Amino acid sequence: MGRIGNIGKGIIYMCIYIGTTMVIPFLTFTWVRDLSILGVDIVLTQRDYENIIFWITAFGLLISATAFFNYSSPKQSIRKGTFALVQILLNCLYIWSYKFSGATEIRFEIVFEIANIGFISINVQNMVMLYMGIYFLTIILKGYDFFDFVLNRKKIREKRYEIKTGGKDL
Amino acid sequence: MILQGVDFIQIIADIVAAILNFLYPIVRPMGIFMVSWMEYVLQFFPQNELTLYIAIAIVIVVLGLVVNIAWPGNKKPGFLSKVEEIDEKIEKKAKELDKKVEDKTKELEEKVEEKVEEIDAKIKKKIKKAKEKVKAIEEKTEEIEDKVEELEEKTEELEEDIEELEEEAEELEEKTEELEEDIEELEEELEKKEE
Numbered sequence: 462m463g464r465i466g467n468i469g470k471g472i473i474y475m476c477i478y479i480g481t482t483m484v485i486p487f488l489t490f491t492w493v494r495d496l497s498i499l500g501v502d503i504v505l506t507q508r509d510y511e512n513i514i515f516w517i518t519a520f521g522l523l524i525s526a527t528a529f530f531n532y533s534s535p536k537q538s539i540r541k542g543t544f545a546l547v548q549i550l551l552n553c554l555y556i557w558s559y560k561f562s563g564a565t566e567i568r569f570e571i572v573f574e575i576a577n578i579g580f581i582s583i584n585v586q587n588m589v590m591l592y593m594g595i596y597f598l599t600i601i602l603k604g605y606d607f608f609d610f611v612l613n614r615k616k617i618r619e620k621r622y623e624i625k626t627g628g629k630d631l
Numbered sequence: 632m633i634l635q636g637v638d639f640i641q642i643i644a645d646i647v648a649a650i651l652n653f654l655y656p657i658v659r660p661m662g663i664f665m666v667s668w669m670e671y672v673l674q675f676f677p678q679n680e681l682t683l684y685i686a687i688a689i690v691i692v693v694l695g696l697v698v699n700i701a702w703p704g705n706k707k708p709g710f711l712s713k714v715e716e717i718d719e720k721i722e723k724k725a726k727e728l729d730k731k732v733e734d735k736t737k738e739l740e741e742k743v744e745e746k747v748e749e750i751d752a753k754i755k756k757k758i759k760k761a762k763e764k765v766k767a768i769e770e771k772t773e774e775i776e777d778k779v780e781e782l783e784e785k786t787e788e789l790e791e792d793i794e795e796l797e798e799e800a801e802e803l804e805e806k807t808e809e810l811e812e813d814i815e816e817l818e819e820e821l822e823k824k825e826e
Contacts, residue, residue, distance in 0.1 A: 463703050464699060464700050464703040467699045467703055467704070468696060468699055468700075471695060471699070475692070515678070515679065515681065518681060518684070519676070519681060519684040520684075522684050522685060522687075522688035523684060523687060523688055523691070525688065526687070526688035526689075526690075526691035526692050526695075527691060529691070529692050529695050530691055530692070530694065530695035530698075533695050533696075533699045534695075534698075534699065534704070535703070535704025536704075538704060540698065553665060553669060554669055554672065554673060554676070557665075557666065557669045557670075557673070558673070589662075590658070590659055590662035590663070590666070591650075591651055591654055591655070591658050591659075591662065592662075593658075593661065593662035593665040593666060593669075594654070594657070594658025594659065594660075594661040594662040594665070595658065596665065597658075597661035597662070597664065597665050598661070621704075
C-alpha cells in the first residue's frame with residue numbers, strides 16, 4: 462500500500478473513531494440529558510453534562526488523531542506500535558475521564574412539571590474498573606507488540622520486502 | 632410494556648453482574664493500578680481548554696500525513712537495497728561465469744570432437760595397416776608353412792636316403808671286412824707259398 466492508501470486507511474479509521482468516541486457519546490448524553498419517561502423529566506445536571514462533553518471531546522479528538530497516525534502507518538512498523546500504545550493509553554484515560562467527569566456516577570434529577578422531586582444516581586464504577594482491567598491487558602499486549610517491532614525490526618523489514626520488489630504494507 | 636422492558640433490562644443487568652462478579656477478583660487489582668496512574672496523569676491534562684486538545688489533534692494528524700507521505704513504507708531500507716545490489720552483482724557475475732563456462736565447454740567439446748575424429752582416423756589407418764600387415768604375415772606364414780612342409784618332406788626323404796646309405800655303408804663295411812679277411816687269408820697263403 463502506498464502513500465494514498467495509507468492516508469485513506471488512516472482517514473477511514475479516524476472517522477470511525479470520531480463517530481464512536483465523540484459523536485455517539487455526545488448524542489447519547491444529549492439524549493439522556495432531557496429524557497422524559499411517562500411525563501417525568503429525568504434531567505442530567507448542566508455541570509455534569511458539560512464536564513462529560515468536554516472530556517469526551519478532548520480525548521475523542523486525541524484518540525481520533527492517534528488512530529489516524531496508527532492506522533495510516535505501515536504494518537508492524539515502530540511508529541504504528543508506538544501510536545497503537547499511545548492510543549490505548551488515551552483510550553484508558555478517555556474511559557476513566559467518565560469517572561473524572563462524574564460519568565461513573567451519573568446523577569439524574571427527576572423533575573415532575575416544575576417541582577424537583579428527587580434524583581437517580583447510577584454508579585457504574587465497577588463496570589469502569591472491569592474495563593480498566595481489560596485495558597491493562599490490552600496495554601501489555603500493545604507494549605509487547607511495540608517491543609517486538611523494535612527488537613525484530615530487521616527481520617520484519619526483511620520479511621516485508623522479500624515477497625516482491627516494492628514491499629507490502631497493509 | 633414498560634414492565635416487559637424493565638424485565639429485559641433486569642436480565643441484562645443480571646448477566647452483566649454475573650460477568651463482573653466472576654472477573655472482579657482478577658481484573659479489579661489491575662483496574663486499581665490503572666486508576667492510580669491515570670489519576671496522576673490526568674492532573675496534567677488541562678480542563679476547559681479545548682483549543683489545546685484541538686491543536687494537539689491537528690498536530691498529530693499533520694504529523695501523520697507528513698510522516699506517511701515521506702515514509703510510506705513501500706521503499707526498501709538501505710541494508711536491503713544493498714543486499715539486493717550485491718545479489719544482482721552476484722547474479723550478473725554468475726551469469727557471466729556461466730556464459731564463459733558454456734563457451735569454454737563448447738570450445739573444449741569442439742576440440743575434443745576434433746581430436747576424437749583425428750584419433751579415430753589414426754586408429755582406422757593403424758587398423759588398416761595392421762590388417763595389411765596381418766595379411767602379409769599370414770601370407771608369409773602360409774608360404775613358410777608350405778616351405779616347412781616341403782622341407783619336412785625333403786628331410787624325410789633325406790632321412791630315408793641316409794638310412795639307405797647307412798645300410799649300404801654297413802653292407803660295404805661288411806664287404807670290406809670280408810675283403811680284408813680274404814686279403815689276410817690271401818696274404819697268409821702267399822706267405823705260406825713263399826716259404
